[in-house]
Amino acid sequence: MGCTCCKNGNSALNAEAKDIISITGKEKEKTIPILQEIQSRKGYIPEDLLREVSGVTGIAVSDFYSVATFYSQFRFTPLGKHLIRVCNGTACFVSGADILFDTLSDLLKVGDGETTEDGLFTLETVACLGCCSLAPVVMISGRVYGKQNSDSVRKLISSIIADEAKGEKTAAEAGQTGGTA
Amino acid sequence: MNNQLLKVGLGSCGIAAGAQDVYNYLSSDIDKNNYPGLDLGKTSCIGLCFAEPIVEFHEGDKRIVYGNVDIKLAEKILKGISTGVLPEENRILEEKGEGKRVAADDNIVKYTGRQVKLALKNCGIIDPESIEEYTARGGYKALEKAVNSMQMQEIIDVMKESGLKGRGGAGFLTGQKWEFLLRAKGDKKYLVCNADEGDPGAFMDRAILEGDPHVVIEGMIIAAKATGAYKGYIYCRAEYPLAVKRLHKAIADAKEKNFLGEKILGSDFSFDIIVKEGAGAFVCGEETALIMSIQGGRGMPNLRPPFPAESGIHQSPTNINNVETYANVPGIILNGPESFNKYKSGNSTGTKVFALAGKVKRVGLVEVPMGLTIREVVEEIGGGSSTGLPLKAVQMGGPAGGCIPESMFDTPINYDSINATGAIMGSGGLIVMDASSCMVDVARYFLQFTQNESCGKCTFCRIGTKRMLEILERITTGSGTIKDIDMLEELANHVRKTSLCGLGQLAPNPVLTTLKYFRDEYLAHVNDKKCPAGVCRSLIEIKIDPDKCTGCTLCARVCPVNAIAGERKMTHVIDSGICTRCGMCIQKCKFDAIYRI
Ligand SMILES: Cc1cc2nc3c(=O)[nH]c(=O)nc-3n(C[C@H](O)[C@H](O)[C@H](O)COP(=O)(O)O)c2cc1C
Ligand code: FES
Numbered sequence: 001m002g003c004t005c006c007k008n009g010n011s012a013l014n015a016e017a018k019d020i021i022s023i024t025g026k027e028k029e030k031t032i033p034i035l036q037e038i039q040s041r042k043g044y045i046p047e048d049l050l051r052e053v054s055g056v057t058g059i060a061v062s063d064f065y066s067v068a069t070f071y072s073q074f075r076f077t078p079l080g081k082h083l084i085r086v087c088n089g090t091a092c093f094v095s096g097a098d099i100l101f102d103t104l105s106d107l108l109k110v111g112d113g114e115t116t117e118d119g120l121f122t123l124e125t126v127a128c129l130g131c132c133s134l135a136p137v138v139m140i141s142g143r144v145y146g147k148q149n150s151d152s153v154r155k156l157i158s159s160i161i162a163d164e165a166k167g168e169k170t171a172a173e174a175g176q177t178g179g180t181a
Numbered sequence: 182m183n184n185q186l187l188k189v190g191l192g193s194c195g196i197a198a199g200a201q202d203v204y205n206y207l208s209s210d211i212d213k214n215n216y217p218g219l220d221l222g223k224t225s226c227i228g229l230c231f232a233e234p235i236v237e238f239h240e241g242d243k244r245i246v247y248g249n250v251d252i253k254l255a256e257k258i259l260k261g262i263s264t265g266v267l268p269e270e271n272r273i274l275e276e277k278g279e280g281k282r283v284a285a286d287d288n289i290v291k292y293t294g295r296q297v298k299l300a301l302k303n304c305g306i307i308d309p310e311s312i313e314e315y316t317a318r319g320g321y322k323a324l325e326k327a328v329n330s331m332q333m334q335e336i337i338d339v340m341k342e343s344g345l346k347g348r349g350g351a352g353f354l355t356g357q358k359w360e361f362l363l364r365a366k367g368d369k370k371y372l373v374c375n376a377d378e379g380d381p382g383a384f385m386d387r388a389i390l391e392g393d394p395h396v397v398i399e400g401m402i403i404a405a406k407a408t409g410a411y412k413g414y415i416y417c418r419a420e421y422p423l424a425v426k427r428l429h430k431a432i433a434d435a436k437e438k439n440f441l442g443e444k445i446l447g448s449d450f451s452f453d454i455i456v457k458e459g460a461g462a463f464v465c466g467e468e469t470a471l472i473m474s475i476q477g478g479r480g481m482p483n484l485r486p487p488f489p490a491e492s493g494i495h496q497s498p499t500n501i502n503n504v505e506t507y508a509n510v511p512g513i514i515l516n517g518p519e520s521f522n523k524y525k526s527g528n529s530t531g532t533k534v535f536a537l538a539g540k541v542k543r544v545g546l547v548e549v550p551m552g553l554t555i556r557e558v559v560e561e562i563g564g565g566s567s568t569g570l571p572l573k574a575v576q577m578g579g580p581a582g583g584c585i586p587e588s589m590f591d592t593p594i595n596y597d598s599i600n601a602t603g604a605i606m607g608s609g610g611l612i613v614m615d616a617s618s619c620m621v622d623v624a625r626y627f628l629q630f631t632q633n634e635s636c637g638k639c640t641f642c643r644i645g646t647k648r649m650l651e652i653l654e655r656i657t658t659g660s661g662t663i664k665d666i667d668m669l670e671e672l673a674n675h676v677r678k679t680s681l682c683g684l685g686q687l688a689p690n691p692v693l694t695t696l697k698y699f700r701d702e703y704l705a706h707v708n709d710k711k712c713p714a715g716v717c718r719s720l721i722e723i724k725i726d727p728d729k730c731t732g733c734t735l736c737a738r739v740c741p742v743n744a745i746a747g748e749r750k751m752t753h754v755i756d757s758g759i760c761t762r763c764g765m766c767i768q769k770c771k772f773d774a775i776y777r778i
Contacts, residue, residue, distance in 0.1 A: 071460035090382030133230030
């Protein structure tokens, strides 16, 4: 299949690409900020948008991918509705973070960086969330839960699943604030 | 009516512990009910992470600090404010005014008693988003002094005399680095503040940026004045959104007051600062990789020389310092080098900030003068073991550092003494480990981290760390041999000598230090196929003590692989052929009946 992007360019994509670079600038030095802006809008780096941005900036798609694949922040598939980040920093590691990860991985049937089939959860490990005093720590949709154990993370997940089933707004969505178990 | 103030600590750690909920509650209640003369304010991390969320009450020069505040206690505090009788519980610190200081809680006396706050002097005290509160505590006075009455070389000489060494890890004399930049040829010189803080389990720099962004900015502006730099970058770790937000605000405020930007304080000196967000790569903390990343590329390190002072950003002379390094600058310039180098131990002066975490009672951010011993930090400040198990080691310097055994806890904290143990001072991660940590597994953990973060450019780091990790995996899963230990040691030395950048050169440290101090644990793994700490899953079994088991069935229900059998009210048994040693049953059992051997 040949390239068709020039013939029938998607005008919505083009507008979005222009909007992105109006915020970040379009010099080569801005490669990382551009990728960050795309990801903050879309949750990941969609190929079609990246190609469009490449067109308007003149930065080659391969250059974008070369940078994007180097840094762990960038992802190429959409995130699940709830992002679960299990801290595997040193303080959490010595406090049993592996059990939390295993519990969640077992419960949700996904590995590190994977998303559940229903698109509800993405599970990943991170190095230090900066609240080592609460180790071991799990962050779900931006909210930090400290001093967790396998039992308490199970309960967190079941309550999110139950809330989802009820179609309610979950606690995790409602606020960015935290609490300990 | 006296003016009263309630202040809530809203650093990341406080927020994680629920401080935002407390703040929101206070704020809505104060809106609803009228409390004449009462203001609500915020501050950042005061370092007492173990007592978060923290709420402070001020009235005149009286001050009461409450720890572990929940909504219930917040409610009581507000009630107390209206009745004039404040709650007695959870008071961790009290100042009765007129200079009399009464600490209400023994924990706090011990925790703060040995600390000296230079870099952290404003953290947890001022509202980090208020430039007025910063200037009210002497902020930007050092800049005024530097701009109005000091020559470039004079500033550098003061820095040299203070003895301040870079707090990012390597410990190079800051004044000397500045002198390299001053002497370097080129009309466009750059400054960088390294706020990448990639060490897993460290949060010193984040706390400074969140708690006192202006002190770092002021330090950078003074450095620019001393070296002739025209532009600065703060390269901040991607996971620190709050720090980034506060930096942006602080930069804008500093510009408005003409501390930053064109013709600073009416002089002919101009300087600008740009915040760059990292994107999650540990190696970007290394200075040449950081430069590549600022230029928008893959963060791959380059061979030095040329050093950044000759050829850095866009091949122009560049100086890179750590957050805490810059945070120390204004104090040194304003109060003179003696205010800093009066704290001295061996070849090191001043203080060092540590993120004290792991198995100690009081976890938090501490700043101690050089020369305090590890034991004093761990036992006096940290309160000793939090688990009741004996302490075994501290890990300093993260993946580039090493483990120092309990028998050497009397080592004084200074660059030379710490380096002599085989560990490094590092940027300030200090993780305390008790008998439940397996040191072979700790080495494996760090190597897995560096292996994963190796950029892949040079062979020894890319493949050497991989092979080392494989050996460690063999040892921790019970298939290691005595030859593996020798090979591991040999490989570690090669990787150290031949890697291109600090990441690979330092990656073997966790392995070498554990081999040096905990060789018996390695030997137990390979010879006896035992993990003395009971961590390595392939080498342990999980058993139920029939005397303690009440047959409550909880363990059987939580077991993910159905390895536990037993009738209700009857002793349960684990089928060790099925058991994966995940330990979930141990966490679930209410009777301490399940154990590892
Ligand atoms: C792999 C690697 C990671 C590093 N990470 C950091 C970091 O996160 N923060 C930091 O300040 N220095 C880090 N450094 C040290 C820097 O390269 C550099 O020495 C330091 O920023 C210089 O500042 P200083 O002289 O003020 O310490 C790292 C070094 C290496 C080799
Ligand atoms: S190690 Fe988990 S929050 Fe720091």
